[in-house]
Amino acid sequence: MNRAALFVLADGRFPAGGHAHSGGAEPAVAAGRIKDAASLEDFCRGRLHTAGLVAAGLAAASAAGHDPLELDEAADARTPVPALRTTARKLGRQMMRAARATWPSGELDALAAARPRGAHQPVVLGLAARSAGLAPLDAAYAAAYETVSGPATATVRLLSLDPFDATAVLARLAPDLDKTAAAAAAAAQRIPEDGTDALPAASAPLLDITAQQHAAWPVRLFAS
Amino acid sequence: MHLDHDLDETFPERHTYSAAPKGPDGTRRALRIGLGGPVGSGKTATVAALCRVLRDELSIAVVTNDIYTREDAEFLLREAVLPAERITAVETGACPHTAIRDDISANLEAVEDLEDALGPLDLVLVESGGDNLTATFSKGLVDAQIFVIDVAGGDDIPRKGGPGVTTADLLVVNKTDLAPYVGSDLEGMARDAKAQRGELPVAFTSLKNEGGVKPVADWVRERLTGWTAGPT
Numbered sequence: 286m287n288r289a290a291l292f293v294l295a296d297g298r299f300p301a302g303g304h305a306h307s308g309g310a311e312p313a314v315a316a317g318r319i320k321d322a323a324s325l326e327d328f329c330r331g332r333l334h335t336a337g338l339v340a341a342g343l344a345a346a347s348a349a350g351h352d353p354l355e356l357d358e359a360a361d362a363r364t365p366v367p368a369l370r371t372t373a374r375k376l377g378r379q380m381m382r383a384a385r386a387t388w389p390s391g392e393l394d395a396l397a398a399a400r401p402r403g404a405h406q407p408v409v410l411g412l413a414a415r416s417a418g419l420a421p422l423d424a425a426y427a428a429a430y431e432t433v434s435g436p437a438t439a440t441v442r443l444l445s446l447d448p449f450d451a452t453a454v455l456a457r458l459a460p461d462l463d464k465t466a467a468a469a470a471a472a473a474q475r476i477p478e479d480g481t482d483a484l485p486a487a488s489a490p491l492l493d494i495t496a497q498q499h500a501a502w503p504v505r506l507f508a509s
Numbered sequence: 510m511h512l513d514h515d516l517d518e519t520f521p522e523r524h525t526y527s528a529a530p531k532g533p534d535g536t537r538r539a540l541r542i543g544l545g546g547p548v549g550s551g552k553t554a555t556v557a558a559l560c561r562v563l564r565d566e567l568s569i570a571v572v573t574n575d576i577y578t579r580e581d582a583e584f585l586l587r588e589a590v591l592p593a594e595r596i597t598a599v600e601t602g603a604c605p606h607t608a609i610r611d612d613i614s615a616n617l618e619a620v621e622d623l624e625d626a627l628g629p630l631d632l633v634l635v636e637s638g639g640d641n642l643t644a645t646f647s648k649g650l651v652d653a654q655i656f657v658i659d660v661a662g663g664d665d666i667p668r669k670g671g672p673g674v675t676t677a678d679l680l681v682v683n684k685t686d687l688a689p690y691v692g693s694d695l696e697g698m699a700r701d702a703k704a705q706r707g708e709l710p711v712a713f714t715s716l717k718n719e720g721g722v723k724p725v726a727d728w729v730r731e732r733l734t735g736w737t738a739g740p741t
């Protein structure tokens with residue numbers, strides 16, 4: 286195993302489509318809920334402990350080798366709004382393309398064949414981590430970090446927020462990231478006894494509602 | 510290196526997946542041409558004119574990359590240059606050059622989906638959102654690229670150079686009809702472009718004139734002939 290592969294996977298420049306998505310930051314900025322570094326931090330913390338925890342659990346489970354198709358269903362069950370399901374599958378498809386090019390494996394090929402239009406992104410991310418020889422906890426970290434780094438980068442563009450402030454927000458979230466990744470990996474370990482019900486199912490209704498509304502905006506900077 | 514080569518044989522699809530010139534069934538995929546250049550230089554107008562001139566002889570599809578709207582796709586639909594199912598818009602998250610160069614995954618998906626839905630195509634045109642002079646297309650996304658500038662954006666742009674102006678397979682200098690009004694020196698632009706580009710071709714166009722896109726259409730036909738006859 287090469288731990289360093291985690292840097293490649295979690296790098297914001299990993300070419301898997303993330304740059305076009307704000308993780309809910311665009312509607313939050315428009316509504317005035319994100320207006321500075323402090324409110325960005327609140328937003329990110331909330332997203333991390335809800336959508337982030339769910340994504341990290343799915344990624345850890347996938348990296349541990351649990352059936353990705355079953356996890357894909359578990360992801361659907363944890364994603365109530367159609368707009369976010371569509372986004373998750375779209376990003377999953379893009380992640381799949383990048384993963385097959387960087388860490389080719391039979392397991393990735395099999396999932397790509399079973400879900401040609403894309404599986405949920407965290408499931409693919411976890412399998413990519415597995416193909417890279419990374420551990421479930423590593424996959425959980427990558428998924429959790431992505432749920433806050435995306436909105437932070439997007440807010441720099443949307444509000445012209447000072448990039449140093451945005452990066453400091455991410456640094457302050459590090460203890461929460463540790464907790465989230467650990468909780469997600471621990472949940473994934475309970476799958477053999479409890480099935481996919483063991484995975485976190487926290488939700489942030491406002492993120493769901495605004496994502497669905499955002500999908501219908503005629504003019505927007507980000508795809509989600 | 511050796512290990513990587515083994516992987517190539519076991520996992521042939523690892524290289525951007527659909528970039529190989531021939532599909533699994535041995536048929537040649539469509540030629541993919543990218544159109545980039547500064548905001549408002551005439552990229553969409555060039556795409557529209559190319560579609561009108563070439564659509565009777567070729568099976569064409571278009572992918573647009575708007576910065577924050579769907580204006581380009583909607584313009585092409587309104588002008589009815591192609592049936593709606595042949596036009597797809599990609600969202601770029603405020604960063605068109607990322608979507609055409611650094612992370613081409615969404616564009617590749619759009620191209621593949623068009624090929625899947627429409628059957629074999631001859632030509633796919635990928636328009637970038639208007640960007641700066643350094644924005645070029647990844648070779649993983651397109652086979653050739655056109656950089657469109659215009660005379661009204663300043664006649665010193667060819668002299669300034671930049672990756673778009675110096676390396677594009679075709680440089681189009683559009684809106685020559687406006688040159689007298691903005692005081693642009695077309696001969697100077699041609700000279701500067703030659704100095705930057707050497708033997709690479711330059712086309713001067715005025716799309717407001719009937720048949721104004723002809724030099725570009727001729728270049729596309731030539732590329733297509735080369736593509737169809739291609740070695741592998």
Ligand SMILES: Nc1nc2c(ncn2[C@@H]2O[C@H](COP(=O)(O)OP(=O)(O)OP(=O)(O)O)[C@@H](O)[C@H]2O)c(=O)[nH]1
Pocket residue numbers: 546547548549550551552553554555581637638639640683684685686687714715716717718
């Ligand atoms: N006079 C003149 N106007 C032109 C010509 N070509 C395009 N235009 C006009 O220039 C404007 C911009 O053209 P577009 O084709 O939308 O430019 P674009 O490069 O696609 O713009 P973005 O996608 O926004 O970057 C439109 O109003 C066109 O009608 C030309 O040859 N001469």
Ligand SMILES: [Mg+2]
Pocket residue numbers: 552553554581636639
């Ligand atoms: Mg345009």
